[in-house]
Amino acid sequence: MSANKITTYQQNTKTIQVDVSGNTLANLVGFTPYLTVKIEKDGAVIIENTGSVDGLQITFTVPYADNSIAADDYIYDVMIESSTAKYTLLQDSYVVVDSVKY
Numbered sequence: 001m002s003a004n005k006i007t008t009y010q011q012n013t014k015t016i017q018v019d020v021s022g023n024t025l026a027n028l029v030g031f032t033p034y035l036t037v038k039i040e041k042d043g044a045v046i047i048e049n050t051g052s053v054d055g056l057q058i059t060f061t062v063p064y065a066d067n068s069i070a071a072d073d074y075i076y077d078v079m080i081e082s083s084t085a086k087y088t089l090l091q092d093s094y095v096v097v098d099s100v101k102y
Contacts, residue, residue: 004092006076010099011068018051018058018078020089028053031080035060037094038075046074047094071098 008014016035020028037047046069051060058078076094080087 004090005095006092007095007097008062008067009097010071011064011101012099013064014062014067016051016060016062018060018089020056020058020080025056027055028058028080030082031085032082033058033060034079034081035062036077036079041075047076051078067096069096071096 006014006016018033025031031053033051033053035047035049035051036045038045047062047066049060049062049066051058058080060078072095074094074096075091077091078089080089
């Protein structure tokens with residue numbers, strides 16, 4: 001895993017954009033996007049974030065308070081959900097880098 005790796009600094013706000021393509025969905029109307037970060041695949045959830053949708057683009061803004069965690073490699077996934085369907089779009093590393101100030 002590394003093609004979709006996300007890297008951020010401790011205690012920094014991080015904006016993440018996901019472009020959905022190669023899918024049978026014409027748009028994401030009716031879907032709610034979720035970003036979930038865990039210590040390990042079956043571990044505890046440490047960040048949960050609901051994104052916004054514009055056409056086939058999803059935007060997440062992870063506030064600095066959520067990135068106030070130990071510098072380490074975590075795992076994340078991006079999922080979209082409607083009342084009738086659920087799709088996992090991405091899963092990769094979420095890397096929090098030690099900030100010089102903190």
